[in-house]
Amino acid sequence: MRIASCAFGNGKMVTRTILTVGCVFWAVLWAPAVPSVHAMDPDGCLTCHQYPGMVTSENTLAIKVLHIDEDRYLRSAHGKLTCKQCHTVVQKVPHTGDTRVECTTKCHLSEAEQRKVRAYALDNFHRREQSAIARLEDPSSCRVCHSLYPHSQNNMVRGLLNLHTGFMVCSVCHLKKENFPGCYYDWNGTETADFVGEPFGTFYNPKLKQAGKSKHFLSRISVFARVKGQKKSLMNTWDTAAALEFRDREKEISAAVRKERQAYFHRDINRKEISVACDECHSEHSILNFKALGFDKKTSHNLANLNIKGLVTHYKTFYFPQLFEN
Numbered sequence: 001m002r003i004a005s006c007a008f009g010n011g012k013m014v015t016r017t018i019l020t021v022g023c024v025f026w027a028v029l030w031a032p033a034v035p036s037v038h039a040m041d042p043d044g045c046l047t048c049h050q051y052p053g054m055v056t057s058e059n060t061l062a063i064k065v066l067h068i069d070e071d072r073y074l075r076s077a078h079g080k081l082t083c084k085q086c087h088t089v090v091q092k093v094p095h096t097g098d099t100r101v102e103c104t105t106k107c108h109l110s111e112a113e114q115r116k117v118r119a120y121a122l123d124n125f126h127r128r129e130q131s132a133i134a135r136l137e138d139p140s141s142c143r144v145c146h147s148l149y150p151h152s153q154n155n156m157v158r159g160l161l162n163l164h165t166g167f168m169v170c171s172v173c174h175l176k177k178e179n180f181p182g183c184y185y186d187w188n189g190t191e192t193a194d195f196v197g198e199p200f201g202t203f204y205n206p207k208l209k210q211a212g213k214s215k216h217f218l219s220r221i222s223v224f225a226r227v228k229g230q231k232k233s234l235m236n237t238w239d240t241a242a243a244l245e246f247r248d249r250e251k252e253i254s255a256a257v258r259k260e261r262q263a264y265f266h267r268d269i270n271r272k273e274i275s276v277a278c279d280e281c282h283s284e285h286s287i288l289n290f291k292a293l294g295f296d297k298k299t300s301h302n303l304a305n306l307n308i309k310g311l312v313t314h315y316k317t318f319y320f321p322q323l324f325e326n
C-alpha cells in the first residue's frame, strides 16, 4: 500500500483535507479484512461490485445487475485485465452513466480486430459473472406494490441497499420499531426463489451451520415479536389481501382516498436517513446480533466494521485515489 503516492483523478475539486481523509479511507477499505483481489483489481472496483444481488434501477421496472463475481471474472477471457483497462472513464463514486468502454486501449489493435469489436454487442458482456434474484415469492403486503429491488432514488446507495433485500425482508429496515417494543431479529422460513446466474444466499438453517446455496429457495432475516409467549413474524402479511384489492381498483379510487389508503399501508413504516441507516447495523452497537444469527466471528467483525459505509455516509462524490501511478 503506497499511501505516499496517493493522488486524486481530479484533485482540483477537493480540498486537501478531504484528499487526505480519502486516501486514508481507501487505505482502510483495502485492509486485509476486506476481500479484494489486489493484483488484478488495483482500483478496488470489486470492493463494491463483488456482491451478488447488487442491482440498480432508475424506475424499479428495468433493473441492471452490477455484480461481478471475482472467481468467474478471473476465469473469463478478460480475467487478466484490470477493470479500468476497459472502463477508462470511471474516476469517482458515484459513476452512474459511465458506461463507456474502450476495447482498443492495449488490445484488439489490428484493423480487422477493431472492426470486429466495434460490431460486437456489448450488452450482457459480464453475464456469466453476474448473479441476482429473478423472482422471490414473498407474501408481504409490501411486495404487492414494490419490487424486490425497490431502491431507485439515490444513486450513491440504491445498488448497495438493493443487495440487502436478498437476505432480509423490508420490515427489518423499515419497521417503526417504537411501535413494537421488544421486537427482535431472526431467520425467516424458506421462500421460493429463482436466480439470474448462480444461486447465492442462505438456505434456511436456524444457525447457518449447514446453510448453503439452493437453486430455488432462500431464507432471509426478519423481525419478530413475542405475543402471548409465541414467536410472531412482523413481516406485514395482514394487509396483503387489502393491498391486492387496492391495486386492482386503484384507478377507480379518488386521489384523496388513495392517499389515505397509502398512509394506512405505511402506518408502521418509516424511511431513515442514510447516515443513520447503515450505522444501525454496521457498527459495534448493531441492532442485529450477528453472532446469534449464526455469522462466524470474522464475518461478524467485518459486518460491524464495514468500511464502504464510511464512503456512502461521508461523501457526496468520492474521487478514486490513483494508488498505482505509472
Ligand code: HEC
Residues within 6 Å of the ligand: 043, 044, 045, 046, 047, 048, 049, 056, 057, 064, 066, 083, 084, 087, 090, 093, 094, 095, 096, 097, 098, 099, 154, 155, 156, 157, 158, 159, 160, 308, 311
Ligand atoms: C464504493 C463503491 C463502488 C466502487 C469502489 C466502484 N463502484 Fe461501480 N458502481 C457502484 C454503484 C453503487 C453503482 C450503481 C450506481 C447507480 O445506481 O446508478 C455502480 C455502477 C457501475 C457501473 C454501471 C454504470 C451505469 O450507469 O450503468 C459501472 C460500469 C461500474 N460501476 C464500474 C466500476 C469500475 C470499473 C470500478 C473501479 C474503477 C467501480 N465501478 C468501482 C459502486 C462502486
Ligand code: HEC
Residues within 6 Å of the ligand: 041, 045, 046, 049, 064, 065, 066, 067, 068, 073, 078, 081, 082, 083, 084, 085, 086, 087, 099, 101, 103, 122, 123, 124, 125, 126, 127
Ligand atoms: C474487456 C473489457 C472489460 C473489462 C476488463 C471489464 N469490463 Fe465491465 N463492462 C465491459 C463492457 C463491454 C460492459 C457493457 C457496457 C455496455 O453495456 O455498454 C461492461 C459493463 C460493466 C458493468 C455494468 C453492468 C453491466 O453488466 O452492464 C459493471 C458494473 C462492470 N462492467 C464492472 C466491471 C468490473 C468491476 C471489472 C473488473 C473486475 C470490469 N467491469 C472489467 C467491459 C469490460
Ligand code: HEC
Residues within 6 Å of the ligand: 140, 141, 142, 143, 144, 145, 146, 170, 171, 174, 236, 243, 246, 247, 262, 265, 266, 269, 270, 271
Ligand atoms: C398499495 C401499495 C403499497 C403497499 C401495500 C406498500 N407500499 Fe410502500 N409505497 C407505495 C407507493 C405508491 C409509494 C410512493 C409514495 C410516494 O411517492 O409518496 C411508496 C413509498 C414507500 C416508501 C418511501 C416513503 C418515503 O417517505 O419516501 C417506503 C420506505 C415504502 N413505501 C415501504 C413500504 C413497505 C416496507 C411496505 C410493506 C409494509 C409498503 N411500502 C407497502 C405503495 C405501497
Ligand code: HEC
Residues within 6 Å of the ligand: 142, 143, 146, 147, 148, 149, 150, 151, 152, 153, 154, 157, 158, 161, 164, 165, 168, 169, 170, 171, 172, 173, 174, 271, 272, 273, 274, 277, 278
Ligand atoms: C438494509 C436496509 C433496507 C432494506 C432491507 C430495505 N430498505 Fe428501503 N430504504 C432503506 C433506506 C436507508 C432508505 C432511504 C434511502 C435514501 O434516502 O436514499 C430506503 C428507502 C426506500 C424507498 C424510497 C426511496 C427509493 O429509493 O425509492 C422505498 C420505496 C423503499 N425503501 C422500499 C423498500 C422495500 C419495499 C423493501 C423490501 C423489498 C425495502 N425498502 C428494504 C433501507 C432498506
Ligand code: HEC
Residues within 6 Å of the ligand: 051, 157, 160, 161, 164, 167, 172, 173, 202, 274, 277, 278, 279, 280, 281, 282, 288, 302, 303, 306, 308, 309, 312
Ligand atoms: C438492518 C440491518 C442492516 C442495515 C440497516 C444495513 N445493512 Fe448492510 N448488511 C447487513 C447484513 C446482515 C449483511 C450480511 C448479510 C449476509 O452476508 O448474509 C450486510 C451486508 C452488507 C454488505 C456486503 C458485505 C458482506 O461482506 O457481505 C454491504 C456492502 C453493506 N451491507 C452495506 C450497507 C450500507 C452501505 C448500508 C446503509 C445504506 C447498510 N449496509 C445497511 C445488515 C444491514
